[in-house]
Amino acid sequence: MKRLAALAAAVCAAASIATALPATAVAAEPITWGPCTDPTLVAAGGECGYLTVPLDYDHPSGKKIQLAVGRIRHKVPDAQYQGVMLTNPGGPGGSGLYLAARGGKLPNHAGDAYDWIGFDPRGVGTSKPALSCDPTYADYNRPNYLPLTPQLEQTWLQRSRNYAQDCAKNNDPDLLQHMKTVDTVRDMDSIRAALGAQQVNFYGYSYGTYLGQVYGTLFPHRVRRMVLDSTVDPRNVFYQANLNQDLGFDRNLGIWFGWVAKYDSVYHLGTTAEAVQRVFDEQLAKITAQPAGGVIGPDEWLDVFLQAGYYQLRWPTLGDAFAKFVNQGDWQTMKSLFEAFGGYGDDNGYAVYLAVQCTDVQWPTNWNKWRADNWRTFTQAPYFTWLNAWYNAPCVYWPAKAGKPVNVDGRGVDSVLMIDETLDAATPYEGSLEVRKRFPGAVLIGEPGGTSHAITPRGNACVDDKIADYLLTGALPARKPGNRADVTCDPLPQPVPTGT
Template sequence: MRKHLAVALTAGMLAGIPALTGSAGADVAPDFDPAPIRWEECRDERLRHAGAECGFLRVPLDYTEPNGRMISLAVSRIEHTSPERDYQGVMVVNPGGPGGSGRKLSLLGDSVPDGAGADYDWIGFDPRGVGASEPALSCDADHFSPPRSAYVPFREGVERIRLRRAADYAAACERAAPELLEHLRTTDTVQDLESLREALGRERINYYGFSYGTYIGQVYATKHPRRLRRLVMDGVVDPGEVWYRSNLKQDLAFDRVFGVYTDWIAEHDSVYHLGDTGDEVRRRYYERLAELGRHPAGGVLGPAEWTDVFLPAGYGRHGWENIAEAFSALVHRGDPEPALKLYEAANGPGDNGYAMYLATECTDAEWPRLWSTWRADHWRAFAKAPFETWGNAWYNAPCRTWPVPAGERVRVDGDAVDSALLVNQEFDAATPYSGALEARERFPESALVGVSSGVTHSGSLGGNACVDDRIAAYLAEGTLPERKAGRRADVTCEPLPAPRPESGTARRETRSQRQPDVLRAALRNARR
């Protein structure tokens, strides 16, 4: 997760709401008046089939120059289907990233239990620089093409190669869109969200954020608390650790979930034949990692690609069988094709998501400039968590030489927010549970639904009735679970059962038992 910085808007100031702060730290006069969105039939087939409307919101690239260069944000809308007397306004949705496209999330209304989504107009959007918004940032579309050098810099020269690669990518982004890079902080997106509210003609909005989208919600709540009606945040970013420290904490969390996953493979040794203990499965994983470093499978699947094949397992149980099957195929048949297909699916074409991830996170808050700091911190983390630590380090390494100065991290304050519902699974690797507890402290009128021992990142609307029924009650009536004393969840739910590959249960799950495809795809793409 990574973010960016921005400015404030008209109606917020007129209503006595504090203006945002610009990149230079000065208050910005609220003198931009967004035009209404012109809604048309969507070009995307799925949106069109669902009856969605699409359009573009025109906003300034730089809110300090409202008459300067304009950019376009791609927006979609599915209007409420309930009677007018039950209408509860617009629900804006974001899937996170940074860099995740959210346009298709206007489809989520039907996934809320008990028809509670029918009372809202569901609004999906691609943040500035993302997806169908114009312009969209791309720096080097072939950056993740295999084979790549190993992640862990054991061998001489790996660190030098990786540092040069990271610096080259940062330089490519500067060449690609120098003016755009200056205005891709989280606060810029928050300012766009306020422009969207005005363009929709609403005094207040409802907001549902997943993963990094929860940080957008937190910053919007800080800057425009009286413009929020209901706020749902699932997979909650720790507002006090944006972003360098949060990534180090992720390394430990991903290693724990990797342990849970390999234990699960061991439980099904009769299917995968990779070891009947988690220790044995992990030994086989790291043996294969070392072998691929010497001899990439098919000349393509090296240790970096092998790590990336397994990384989606850290985000939740969906797809665990496919990864284990690819693991077994390589070990027992020497067949790299299943793993390569998973690698291609995980990384996808182009680099828009990655470019926007960096453009936001590198400039939301300061990153260490000295490589000696990075090296010491990551070797320390690697000693406890070898699975993903160095992969994560190199993913973020362009921030060390990013061409745009970082802004000041927003001090998130939810004191003035009327209500918020937080959701987090206990072993969520991407947004560790401690972040939800911290956000709960900063939003005194919030309630936290925790999922004990859950490993899924942003898993709401995924068929867990204990979680989803609380969301439905909150959206329908504004009902929050009773807040408990102390730093803890207010409701604790059990996780959904793990897949059982020998019975095929996971392959036959019904739509009501899993996350909507459109949400799962949006979250997956946001992670690229």
């Protein structure tokens, strides 16, 4: 999961934090632009290059690393140019180069007035060096996530310890020590400086919204406009946030069961959510005893169906795979989905995810606390609690020293547009309300009943047109009093499967 350890109460006000950091980035080398290899950027006519930045900004003349950067130039006359639009897809650990092409998806050519900048954050993708710990860690035949015996629990703890040790062994320890959110935020300001921009616009998704919050706290005078889609709750980074996610993902799986039941004429898995859930549980029990095809066991099964909690647009794909598995014995489709959805072989993304989350804040190092908290959460979220616990468990043993999170304070940022669906599992809606409080210049678009995460623009005119208007003119809807959304839009309709 794009998992989000209770926010330590910061002893410094935002202004004092900002003064503890450089007001601007260190002198940045120019980016030498050339052709891209990413297919999305090639198709969009993008250009790519590398930016050299300090590994440790407190020692700018020391080790250097390189950030992979992509750009799609503005398409309007220079007189109508509105500046740099920096983007981030979240994770942490997500490659962001391709997001340079996102501007073309906005209605009314609203993205044409900007230079759209995507980048692979430090340690990610084609940035140099890229983190990797154990590329086989998420391979098939893993132990059951559900630790019903002491032996299973100890097996997973040993796996988690080994992964953390492999990260220490296979990567520069100085890089592991400087993978925090604040390091990437300083990189963002280095990109701004390298592009010669006095201010940047920013479009962040999921964990990318946390980068935006911290950037707006540390460099508020550098923010022109900001769009935050599916906002991280800064109070919960990152241990508690993951426990909160578990509840949302199990809830959304239940909503998906109801959707499958609605289309029983297509899937033939039951006419009620309860009936579909019984079939789901029966199959889970069978593959726990004997993995289908020797590869699809309970871990792979849950990894695939986690997607039902993320994106409604994947509901038909999951319904089709579920029906084929049950009605035709087709486990190969499930295997393909497991590999396609990134649970398999994505060691770089996972390594960066841990390197950031485990060091942004100190996670509990007493496993007894993890055990108690996760079993308590399990009573309400039995499907995904232990999946998520083991995903994060290397933080118990992480080899780099943790810091303290920035006290997010957006009072210096004039203009933010936020979007969130109210049943978002990965970044619960309460986080958007909290960030709206901290950013008095923010306006929130809420989508009541929506369960999808970080997908704008996606053809919802009510939402997309407001984003486009904001980027074109800077105009925000009126902010309303109280702890609520300022504007509401219906989410996109639930998908209809082919064959109805």
